[in-house]
Amino acid sequence: MNKRVRHVALVCGLVLGFLTPIARTAAQQPPPPAGGGRGGGRGPVVSPEVRADGTITFRFSAPNAREVTLIGELDGKTYPMSKNAAGVWEVTVGPWPHDVYNYQFRVDATEGRGGVIAMDPANPSVKLGFGGFPPANLVEVPGKSGLEFDDAKNVPHGTVRIETYHSTSLGVPRTVWIYTPPGYDTNRTRYPAFYLLHGSGNIESSWMLTGRANLIMDNLIAEGRAKPMIIVNPLGYARQGVGLGPEVTQVATAPSASSGDTPFAQDLLKDVIPFVEKNFRTMPGADNRALGGLSMGGGQTIAIGFSHPDTFHSLVVMSAGATGAETTYPDFFAPATNKKIKLLWIGIGKDDFLLSNAKALDASLTAKGVNHIFRLTEGRHEWVVWRHHLHEVAPLLFR
Amino acid sequence: MNKRVRHVALVCGLVLGFLTPIARTAAQQPPPPAGGGRGGGRGPVVSPEVRADGTITFRFSAPNAREVTLIGELDGKTYPMSKNAAGVWEVTVGPWPHDVYNYQFRVDATEGRGGVIAMDPANPSVKLGFGGFPPANLVEVPGKSGLEFDDAKNVPHGTVRIETYHSTSLGVPRTVWIYTPPGYDTNRTRYPAFYLLHGSGNIESSWMLTGRANLIMDNLIAEGRAKPMIIVNPLGYARQGVGLGPEVTQVATAPSASSGDTPFAQDLLKDVIPFVEKNFRTMPGADNRALGGLSMGGGQTIAIGFSHPDTFHSLVVMSAGATGAETTYPDFFAPATNKKIKLLWIGIGKDDFLLSNAKALDASLTAKGVNHIFRLTEGRHEWVVWRHHLHEVAPLLFR
Numbered sequence: 001m002n003k004r005v006r007h008v009a010l011v012c013g014l015v016l017g018f019l020t021p022i023a024r025t026a027a028q029q030p031p032p033p034a035g036g037g038r039g040g041g042r043g044p045v046v047s048p049e050v051r052a053d054g055t056i057t058f059r060f061s062a063p064n065a066r067e068v069t070l071i072g073e074l075d076g077k078t079y080p081m082s083k084n085a086a087g088v089w090e091v092t093v094g095p096w097p098h099d100v101y102n103y104q105f106r107v108d109a110t111e112g113r114g115g116v117i118a119m120d121p122a123n124p125s126v127k128l129g130f131g132g133f134p135p136a137n138l139v140e141v142p143g144k145s146g147l148e149f150d151d152a153k154n155v156p157h158g159t160v161r162i163e164t165y166h167s168t169s170l171g172v173p174r175t176v177w178i179y180t181p182p183g184y185d186t187n188r189t190r191y192p193a194f195y196l197l198h199g200s201g202n203i204e205s206s207w208m209l210t211g212r213a214n215l216i217m218d219n220l221i222a223e224g225r226a227k228p229m230i231i232v233n234p235l236g237y238a239r240q241g242v243g244l245g246p247e248v249t250q251v252a253t254a255p256s257a258s259s260g261d262t263p264f265a266q267d268l269l270k271d272v273i274p275f276v277e278k279n280f281r282t283m284p285g286a287d288n289r290a291l292g293g294l295s296m297g298g299g300q301t302i303a304i305g306f307s308h309p310d311t312f313h314s315l316v317v318m319s320a321g322a323t324g325a326e327t328t329y330p331d332f333f334a335p336a337t338n339k340k341i342k343l344l345w346i347g348i349g350k351d352d353f354l355l356s357n358a359k360a361l362d363a364s365l366t367a368k369g370v371n372h373i374f375r376l377t378e379g380r381h382e383w384v385v386w387r388h389h390l391h392e393v394a395p396l397l398f399r
Numbered sequence: 400m401n402k403r404v405r406h407v408a409l410v411c412g413l414v415l416g417f418l419t420p421i422a423r424t425a426a427q428q429p430p431p432p433a434g435g436g437r438g439g440g441r442g443p444v445v446s447p448e449v450r451a452d453g454t455i456t457f458r459f460s461a462p463n464a465r466e467v468t469l470i471g472e473l474d475g476k477t478y479p480m481s482k483n484a485a486g487v488w489e490v491t492v493g494p495w496p497h498d499v500y501n502y503q504f505r506v507d508a509t510e511g512r513g514g515v516i517a518m519d520p521a522n523p524s525v526k527l528g529f530g531g532f533p534p535a536n537l538v539e540v541p542g543k544s545g546l547e548f549d550d551a552k553n554v555p556h557g558t559v560r561i562e563t564y565h566s567t568s569l570g571v572p573r574t575v576w577i578y579t580p581p582g583y584d585t586n587r588t589r590y591p592a593f594y595l596l597h598g599s600g601n602i603e604s605s606w607m608l609t610g611r612a613n614l615i616m617d618n619l620i621a622e623g624r625a626k627p628m629i630i631v632n633p634l635g636y637a638r639q640g641v642g643l644g645p646e647v648t649q650v651a652t653a654p655s656a657s658s659g660d661t662p663f664a665q666d667l668l669k670d671v672i673p674f675v676e677k678n679f680r681t682m683p684g685a686d687n688r689a690l691g692g693l694s695m696g697g698g699q700t701i702a703i704g705f706s707h708p709d710t711f712h713s714l715v716v717m718s719a720g721a722t723g724a725e726t727t728y729p730d731f732f733a734p735a736t737n738k739k740i741k742l743l744w745i746g747i748g749k750d751d752f753l754l755s756n757a758k759a760l761d762a763s764l765t766a767k768g769v770n771h772i773f774r775l776t777e778g779r780h781e782w783v784v785w786r787h788h789l790h791e792v793a794p795l796l797f798r
Contacts, residue, residue, distance in 0.1 A: 064508070108463045
């Protein structure tokens, strides 16, 4: 490859431009006209258009609509859009800092209700969702000074593996997503394992495809800041998969809050962990097992982790909390816990709607003398926060 | 697990019901009320509702809309929907045979144009798309007599691996999805490799997450009908990824039709294949390399495969074709080709809009005496066809 082309290509890799929205192939179709197709009525709609200064223009063709609003995680606000003569609605927002933001378009709502939620047909980047949390589009504002902590840098990369296992607890086949660190296939090393749970509305792929956990870990490991580890993302619902089969609400052992022995917990403890420890080179023992999760997964971490202190010696609770946990898990809120648990990390954004729950958990742990870290970070209840939380907590694990 | 619970759970695994659309967790929330939430205005909208007889009811809440139409691959038709008193639009279709169908809702179009395309917020199962082919929802009609060729049966399962590599041809990091057959991690066997390309509007995950290639191969291998093989799914566009970076239209070697040496072809030949052969236990030589693809990927298979008969000795063209290929690739349309190519399989649905192109390719190969199989199957230009094509052609490979 000659130098000029290489330079152009490398720059292309750095600038996440979203400039060619239609499905073209170099093998079959000509390059787009320069400067064409910017939503002015000629050519396809380009959306989103991300500029170097961090501003973004969103566009959406809906000539028959009477009102379109940009909604999503964004910066916590919604934005009314304006229609041009070609029937394309448009709004420019920002500048925003580097991150990956979710959005959708809400069409013809009445006082914010009853409208239709539409995806951006010009943007192929999608966050998959579950049920009450339908899919949303993703848009990235690139870092101003180059590649960021969650970008694919030119460092050794781990592998993301999708494994199918048959859950004896739930009686259904399920998939689990597993990150193995760089070098896993060629060495004979054993690794600690971090069981990392998604939130309500996410699925087993969310931590990798939306949360970029694999890229965050690749970068931390390359910098020598995190220990190489295996990360395991099971599906957090007691069912076969998204849209597959009804939820399993009964298993042999009756669930109880204090045992954390729900159908999902049984799948995790009796199926997922044995599957991983049989098929992957894990280091043995609770010192080498961490359990963590965001939101609903943080709640599951509290329920399962606090009731199984001999299984996991590291616990990570993101954007979740609990009131009265000391009553539900009295054995955990005792001095003996400090001899077992190596890390109990609770992190939450200062604008998260669950902040009071997290503070309640922090207070009850403090009152009972249970060692823990409470991190009040920037952010609301969204993926922008959880990528940063993983980046912050992974270096603390298995030390 | 007691027998009754196990029985219930197993049945749950077999019947793909879509009956619990909201994001609930057994750990935190109560089971849904029996019979509740069927779109009657109480509780969340349930959609799609798949019945044992193969009929499906789709529902979509849009109280302010004046017209909603069910669109998608479906059975090739569109279906107007009717609004009930609660503002929920509804239509029942079918009965349809077992398969996985795509759909969306089109809202407030004028004579079929200018409307808004919406996803089904009650259905988490999604086909990811690219650019001009935005995401669509998926709905499965289960097989009447149990699990089908593309379901997760209780057989040994292969692994789907997502690998990140740095393309020297394109100057960007990219991901490639790779299926390794059951037993790959524990034996020392070498395997043939099938480079299987997606179509326009698909991405590197499409053959696995939408096409279920991994489950189809698991089942064929368990039945002894297909040779265990590695399947490699690169991204078919010469760019970093979906929504990541502009397309690379220039590489060091100027593309020409007869060499198939486009930027994507260079990435495949100079980056993907060397990456796979370095990092996976592949059998050496062109006899153990197959190239195939659907639609745009079928076109890429013709362009690259016909110009590299010493690299791939098996070629699979699904739902694609070419007129005048004998002029573009004169060396391939010659008797010597029959001494190299072990399998040249061309398959297309009888209702595919590219049927005439496929027939033209069939005719020109026949005229020049190039051995091949031409299979006219049921179906149009859609995933329903390609799952069946893979199921039919995989047993013929590497014999």
